[in-house]
Amino acid sequence: MNAVVKHRPRSAKEQQDGWASFLRVLARNSKLKFRIGKNVGPSTDGKTINLPALPANLTPEDLVLFKRFGYHEVGHCMHSDIEHFMAFSKEHGRNAQFMLNALDDVFMEEAQARFSKVAERTFREGIALMVERKIFRDGSASPFEAICCYVRTALGARKWPEFVGMRDIVKENFDKHFGEHADDLRATLDEILFREFPNVRSTKDAGMLTLRILAMLKQQSQQQEEPKDKEEPEEDQDQSKDDSEDSESDSDSSEGDDESESDEGGDAGDEEQSEGDSDDDSNEGSGESDDQDGDDSQTGSGSGSNGDEDADGEEGDDAGNGKPSLAQILSEALEEEVEEGEVCDVRKYIEQLAEDVRYGDHPDYQGEMPVPDFEIDGEPVSQQSTRGAGKTDLVEGMLVCPIDKEISNEVSKGMDRKFQVLATKLQCLLMCQDEADVQVTRRGRIGESNLYRFALGDTRFFEQVDEVERVAAAVSIVADLSGSTCTADANGVTAFSSIQKSLMIMEKMLDQLGNPREIIGFAPCTGQLSTVVRTFGDDHLTAMGRIGGLSHVVGGGHTPIGEAVFSATNRILSHQAQRKVMFVMTDGAPSNVDLAVEHTQAAQAAGVTVVYLLIGSAVRSDWLHDAGIPFAHAVNADELCPVLLEQAQALLM
Structure with missing residues (x-):
């Protein structure tokens, strides 16, 4: 040990x-x-x-x-x-x-x-x-x-x-x-x-x-397009008005020039020839200037047309800077998923x-693995029951073990009354004494805080403390159903038969103590991770019948001890009991030693007392010893009670 x-x-x-x-x-x-x-x-x-x-x-x-x-x-x-x-x-x-x-x-x-x-x-x-x-x-x-x-x-x-x-x-x-x-x-x-x-x-x-x-x-995108359509005819009207005003001003100016020429017509005199010469010179100059003006006007009209094109580009491309309008942004935004x-x-x-x-x-x-697959139901663990109307064959994804009362009765016939002795031994370890509220009485021990009553003639200056024993531990039992437990030893006894009988001993003992308890078998032959033998809400007779029914589901192809410990820990931690104890019955050969150690130590760190009960003639305990995990070894179910009686205090305290 x-x-x-x-x-x-x-x-x-x-x-x-x-x-x-x-x-x-x-x-x-x-x-x-x-x-x-x-x-x-x-x-x-x-x-x-x-x-x-x-x-x-x-x-x-x-x-x-x-x-x-x-x-x-x-x-x-x-x-x-x-x-x-x-x-x-x-x-x-x-x-x-x-x-x-x-x-x-x-x-x-x-x-x-x-x-x-x-x-x-x-x-x-x-x-x-x-x-x-x-x-x-x-x-x-x-x-x-x-x-x-x-x-x-x-x-x-x-x-x-x-x-x-x-x-x-x-x-x-x-x-x-x-x-x-x-x-x-x-x-x-x-x-x-x-x-x-x-x-x-x-x-x-x-x-x-x-x-x-x-x-x-959508309305914003439409409102951005409508004003442009309405502004274009207004701009055309403004442009036509400007053109008409310009033509009127040109006609007025031409009429004024004609009148001035008619007024000055009588002053030609002697200077007509010289004026004619000067007019010829001026006409030549004006002709050149007209040609230049014509070129400039053509250039101006070209630049003007380019300006119009730029203006149109600005309207379609938001000020000519390559920026899309709000209408374009919104239309593209609504179309793109x-x-x-x-x-x-x-x-x-x-x-x-x-x-x-x-x-x-x-x-x-680094080096950590995901937790095993599991399910969580909305019903409190302490109230979950597998019996009653509307109950299914699954409890949080775990298959419910079938009931076989015949096998249960046959296995229990060979049991002696040692479990009662074991129950008496474990009673003090699985129960504790809680002090109730201090009461003021007329007998008991003198309470110093109540001595003032003596001066008042009140004889209730004594104190009395009532000690009440209450169940303090919820127990979870995890049983190995893998194929390795079906191998018989030299005496023809399999580890599974010893585990099955040991489960009955533990169930009867805990029933006598009144501890809330749960029994889960792992690695059944059905291919699932776990099977539920008893929930915290099931009764004793149901548990005994399902322990017998384990004979129908034993024989899985692997030994997922770590996954089973994690699942049981996750459930027992939600129980409202003050103390939590877990017994793991196995032949001690997990499929993944590192995972088994990790989840066992995690359960211990969470406040769960984990004890491994290695049952069988050929067991593996090296990994438990190296990890410092408490365990006890019993060759068969008959040795379980003596082993627990001898090592109970060391295992559970």
Whole structure:
């Protein structure tokens, strides 16, 4: 027997800090089911939330992001209308779906925050980390994405200041897409959002607001085109008016010249010849100037036509700088489809984290493996029962073992009364004495704080303490059903027959003590990881019948001790009992020693007392000894009681 390794029990808060324990609490509060698997992507159908398998222990930052994602998905199941969302997406397309998702996320997270203050704190911490790590859509991909991202962050910033940094980044990309039109478009969006979003009370309301915003964007594109069509005839009319005015002024000036010539006609005199000569010279000069003016006018008209072309280019290309008009931007934005996802999309981060861990590429989780596949039901573990109306053959994804009372009676016939002696021995180890409130009485020991009563003539200055024994330990028994336990020894006894009989001894002993208990068999021949023999809510007779039924499911092809310990630990940690003890009955040959040690030590660190009971003539204990894990060896079931009687205190204390 090796020395017992002491582990400091963790508080209830520390136990709930793990993501698996967090999901169980979340499932109990929301009445939803979680399914975790290595090849499962994040998704939900409104009743079941699927998540990828992650390492048992996450970094503090990753744990915050995971919890935020958990509250987010539960919020969708509790507050969003998923059926309407899917129908809306199918009818209006991906862009409308992305916009609706942005609006519905704001409404849903605010509703979830009102439902749970812990959820609000987790949302805000997660947003701060997302801004720090830039785990969000910033609107840089397309103009329509920028609009949706602005809708999400602008509404979020009005509620929580952690969104401000995210909103500022989105605004920068918004301005890059829309340029000089950004302020006007953003003002229009703000007017609609801040006026109409407070009236959003459901996903349907968010869908109506989505259609309102899309209609506004289409209207904006139409309003930008209509003024151009109306301004062109006005410009033509102005130009015709200017031409008529110019012609009138030219005619007036010509008439004035004729009158002046007629007035000066009588002054020709003697100077007519010289004036004629000078006129000839001037005519030659004027002819040259006219030719030059003609050339200049042709050049001017050419430049004028180029100016008109530039003006037309400016109208079509926004001031001739190659900048598209708002109408062009919006029309292209509405036609282009955005990438699927959410603005604050932690889903992809969780999925990528799981993939990196699975392939060993993540620097923070070198050498760590994802947890085994498991399911979490919304019903509390202490109340789960496999019997009753409406019960299925599965408990959190684990197959329920069949009942065989004949085999159970046959096995129990050969049992003696040693289990009663064992129960008496273990009673003090599995139970504790709790002191009740101190009572003031007329007998007992004198209480110093009550001596003032003596001066008042009151004889109730004594104190009495009532000590009440209460069950303090919840027990989980994990039994090996692998094919290696079916091999008979020299005496023809198999390890499975000894394990089966030992289970009956433990069940009868714990039933006599009244401890809440659960029995899970791992590596059945059905191909599943585990089979449920007894839940905490089942009765003693059901457990005895199913222990006999183990004969029908024994013989699996591997020995997943680590996976079974993880599954049992995950369940027992959610039990409200003060102390938690786990017995693992096996021949001691796990398929993966490292995984078995990892999950066993994780259970010990969480406050669970784990004891391995190696049963059989040929067992393997080297890995337990090297890891410092408590264990005891019994060749058969008959030796189990003496071994536990001898080593119980060393194993359980």
